[in-house]
Amino acid sequence: MIYIDVERKMLTTDGPRKLEVCVEIEKRELVCLFGKSGAGKTTLLRMLCGLFVPDKGVIRIGDKTVFDSSKKINIPPQKRNVGYMFQDYALFPNMNVEENIRFAQDVKNLDEVESLLRTFQLEKLRHQKTTRLSGGQKQRVALARAFARKPEVMLLDEPLSSVDFELRQSLQNEIIKSHNLFNATTVMVSHDKDEIHRLATKVLRIGKEKITTFENPTNL
Amino acid sequence: MSPEFIQTLLLTAKLAMSTTLILFIIGLPIAALLAFTRFRLKVIFEALINMPMVLPPTVIGYYLLVAFSPQHAFGGFLERWLDLRLAFTFQGVLIASVIFSLPFMVQPLQNGFVALPKSYREAAYTLGKSKMETFFRVLVPNIKPSIVTAIAMTFAHSIGEFGIVLMVGGNMPGETRVASIAIYDEVQSLNYSTANHYSLVLFAVSFVLLVIIYSVNRHFRI
Numbered sequence: 001m002i003y004i005d006v007e008r009k010m011l012t013t014d015g016p017r018k019l020e021v022c023v024e025i026e027k028r029e030l031v032c033l034f035g036k037s038g039a040g041k042t043t044l045l046r047m048l049c050g051l052f053v054p055d056k057g058v059i060r061i062g063d064k065t066v067f068d069s070s071k072k073i074n075i076p077p078q079k080r081n082v083g084y085m086f087q088d089y090a091l092f093p094n095m096n097v098e099e100n101i102r103f104a105q106d107v108k109n110l111d112e113v114e115s116l117l118r119t120f121q122l123e124k125l126r127h128q129k130t131t132r133l134s135g136g137q138k139q140r141v142a143l144a145r146a147f148a149r150k151p152e153v154m155l156l157d158e159p160l161s162s163v164d165f166e167l168r169q170s171l172q173n174e175i176i177k178s179h180n181l182f183n184a185t186t187v188m189v190s191h192d193k194d195e196i197h198r199l200a201t202k203v204l205r206i207g208k209e210k211i212t213t214f215e216n217p218t219n220l
Numbered sequence: 221m222s223p224e225f226i227q228t229l230l231l232t233a234k235l236a237m238s239t240t241l242i243l244f245i246i247g248l249p250i251a252a253l254l255a256f257t258r259f260r261l262k263v264i265f266e267a268l269i270n271m272p273m274v275l276p277p278t279v280i281g282y283y284l285l286v287a288f289s290p291q292h293a294f295g296g297f298l299e300r301w302l303d304l305r306l307a308f309t310f311q312g313v314l315i316a317s318v319i320f321s322l323p324f325m326v327q328p329l330q331n332g333f334v335a336l337p338k339s340y341r342e343a344a345y346t347l348g349k350s351k352m353e354t355f356f357r358v359l360v361p362n363i364k365p366s367i368v369t370a371i372a373m374t375f376a377h378s379i380g381e382f383g384i385v386l387m388v389g390g391n392m393p394g395e396t397r398v399a400s401i402a403i404y405d406e407v408q409s410l411n412y413s414t415a416n417h418y419s420l421v422l423f424a425v426s427f428v429l430l431v432i433i434y435s436v437n438r439h440f441r442i
Contacts, residue, residue, distance in 0.1 A: 049346050077345040090343035094361035103357070104347040149348060 001027050002153060002185060006047055006057030006067070012038045019043055020210040025202075030179050030186045032196045034220065035206035041189040044206065045155045048187065049084045050077035062152055083151035083184070087158050089142040091130035097141050098126040104148035112148070119181065120144040120174070135163045139171055147182050154179070156188040160195065172198055193220050224393060225414065229421060232399040235310070235385075236378035239317040243325040243374050244367075246318075251329035252355065256341075270323045277320060281387025284316050288388065306388075313389035313396050320384050324373045332366025333359065368436040372429040379425060 002025040010019050019040035025031055033041040046052035048059065050066065053074060059067040061082065066075040077084075091100055101113050117123045120140040125133065130141060139159060146154060159175065160168050176199060179186045190196050196203060202214040254266060272280060288306040289295045298304040306312030336359060344354035360367075382400040389396030391405055399418045406415035 051342050051345070077342075078348045078350060080346075081348075082346065084343070084346040086339045086343055088337060088339055090337065090339035092340060092343075092358050092362065094358070094364075103344075103349075106348055145347070 001025065001060075001062060002048070002187075003058065003060040004044075004048065006054035006059060008040075008043060008047060008052065008054045010038075010040055010043055014038075017208065019206075021204075022210065022212050023204065023214065025185060025187065027185055028183060029201050030176075030188065030199055031202045031204055031214070032200035032217070033187065033189045033204050033206055034191070034193075034196060037191075039206040039208075041206050042157055045084070045157055045187060045189060048153065049082040049155055050075060050080050051084075081149065081151050081153075083146035083149060083154040085139075085142050085146050085154070085156045085159050087161060089138045091133075091138055091141055091145070093129065093131050096127050096129055097122055097133070100130060100141055101145050101148050104145045106149065116144040116148055119178070136167045136171055139163070140174060143174060143178055147178060147184075150182070151184060154182075154184040154186045156186065158189045158191070160190070160192070168195070175199060196220060221417075222414075225417065227394055228397055228399055228402045228418070231310075231394065231397065232379055235314060235317060235398055236375050238314055239321055239378040240325075240371055240375045242314075242318050243321055244371060247322070247325035247329055247370065247374075248360070250322075251326050252333055252359070254326070254330050255333035269326055272320045273323050277381070277383030278387055280320060281316065281384040284312070284319070284384070284388050288312055308388075308390045308392060308396060310389070310395055313385050313398075316384045316388040317378050317381055320381060321374050321377050324377045325370045328366045328370035328373060329363065332363030332370075335366075336362055365437045365440045369433050372433045376426050376429045379422060 004025075005022040007018055007020045010017055021044060033044060035041055043052060047054050047067075048061075054067060054069065056069040057067070058065065058069070061080065064075075065071075065073055066080050067073060092103065095103060098113060098117065101116055102108070105112070117126055120143060122137075122140055122144060125137060125141075130138065133141065142159075156175065160171055163171060172195060175186075175188070178184075188199065190199075196217050197220070200217045203217050203220060204211055205215055250269065254262070254269075259265075285307060286292055287294045288298075290299045290305070295306065298306060304311070306315060340358055340362065341354055344358045345351075349357070379398075380400055381398070382404070385396065385398055386401055386404075391397050391401050397405070399422055403415045403418045403422075406412070406418065
């Protein structure tokens with residue numbers, strides 16, 4: 001479960017505004033954040049994983065309070081156990097596919113690395129440098145790496161924005177598969193209504209007003 | 221080749237290697253600080269580090285010579301408390317060389333860090349890695365071309381340094397007489413042949429270093 005009740009000032013092209021969110025996300029939900037560019041979708045993801053600090057409020061992940069402005073609690077990203085897949089995948093070029101996954105493990109476990117390589121069909125690419133991978137392969141490595149830490153929450157920042165239509169469908173399957181397989185709560189940014197219909201169990205529309213309720217993906 | 225010729229070249233190599241090693245160790249954290257942090261006096265700090273790029277070497281040499289003099293506070297302190305004399309010694313020349321070559325190490329490293337996507341750092345943090353581990357396992361290995369450029373530029377610059385070495389160290393064989401000073405000295409004594417030998421060595425070393433820089437950068441671009 002994620003409880004989030006935060007606000008943060010943002011500078012947008014329309015001038016300064018405040019992002020206010022107060023929602024509770026149930027365990028194992030796949031929630032899509034939907035809204036215009038600059039609405040605050042990525043800002044919300046970054047506050048959840050600790051890369052941005054809210055101006056005030058509370059964030060709880062499971063039983064753990066990771067942010068509480070009144071109690072001056074702000075757990076750093078390293079200790080939140082929240083996986084984050086970046087828009088550019090952020091794979092490290094100095095490491096090959098396998099090394100990228102191993103890097104994410106707190107305790108070395110080669111069996112788990114093998115299992116992740118198998119799950120994401122990366123066995124043949126294990127020694128490949130990440131700069132030589134296609135967009136789809138990069139996404140699979142980024143997902144495998146993020147899941148290597150067994151995160152309670154997985155955040156995906158427009159994971160399919162830079163891939164073509166055909167590849168998009170197979171990668172959507174990968175996201176659903178890994179979401180189910182790892183029992184994670186997933187929050188994902190997307191602009192694509194079809195994608196949201198296919199993947200999301202709930203939708204949060206990020207706009208100018210305070211966000212307090214979910215929408216049904218079919219109502220978009 | 222005379223023993224003095226070899227001695228001068230070895231001293232030049234020793235000075236350049238020591239300068240490069242010291243600057244690499246102190247240059248990495250300075251470059252990271254300038255690339256990744258914002259603080260109020262950063263502009264002043266950045267300007268100070270890059271001063272040797274624009275100042276005549278003799279200006280820095282003059283200030284260092286004055287500072288190292290036992291008649292002044294710093295030099296007097298070193299002599300009284302540590303029994304250390306820096307003016308006209310190899311140690312003094314080394315300190316001067318480190319200060320003078322600082323921007324040649326820091327600038328390429330800083331540019332390398334700035335060019336890295338911010339998401340590398342953030343991804344490492346969300347994967348549970350500390351700032352130190354992120355720095356040494358993700359950031360530093362991904363600026364290899366900048367490291368090669370910084371090391372080669374600093375080494376080449378230290379080899380060719382003339383004004384500041386002459387001001388702080390003078391021209392003492394085996395102690396402060398490096399190749400660039402020897403060239404000047406030999407020409408003054410009309411020994412053009414020896415000056416030519418020194419010059420050829422410096423020319424060849426500088427050329428090889430530049431070839432290394434360009435081939436490494438080309439390799440990483442492909």
